[in-house]
Amino acid sequence: QKEVEQNSGPLSVPEGAIASLNCTYSDRGSQSFFWYRQYSGKSPELIMFIYSNGDKEDGRFTAQLNKASQYVSLLIRDSQPSDSATYLCAIRYSSASKIIFGSGTRLSIRP
């Protein structure tokens, strides 16, 4: 059983709309949660992390964490064509250096 699940997509969203990306995980001992963006052929770059239940906002991005339901989401407001990329969800379990990555969701913003 995969430990971090993401819908592979592609998720197609019109420019200017809100893109919603979801990630579920299986281990209740998960401690912190990361969202990375990866453009085709490039390395992942960190968008934001969250470790407390609730919402965390950074510019056009909002991460939402619900530990009881074991999911974490990333919302992208006012989507731009430059947001078209694969978004990787990653999770660190308690007292561990290792991070487990999901397989990513491909997002396409259509003009």
Added chain:
Amino acid sequence: DGGITQSPKYLFRKEGQNVTLSCEQNLNHDAMYWYRQDPGQGLRLIYYSQIVNDFQKGDIAEGYSVSREKKESFPLTVTSAQKNPTAFYLCASSIDAGGRSTDTQYFGPGTRLTVL
């Protein structure tokens, strides 16, 4: 300029050859990691190191070897025992190997390895 560098960007290997991928960081990070990414897949951990002269196997260590003789450097050798080495290899580092919740991994630009 602080950051993580990987070389080469592209690498071609004949079957049966060992090759070494370089990873260097000047961020003064304690922990370093090697991942492998196959097309349409997430990242899978090969090896990681929390301190100099120490490293641990990740989920797919077979056919790979590493060393950590200096804090700044964490080279990965892909041996001939690795049956399907064609992939995108990513090196990452993080400040604190102690597993603090906010500790974040930052990635180098990657090396694309192709076996001919």
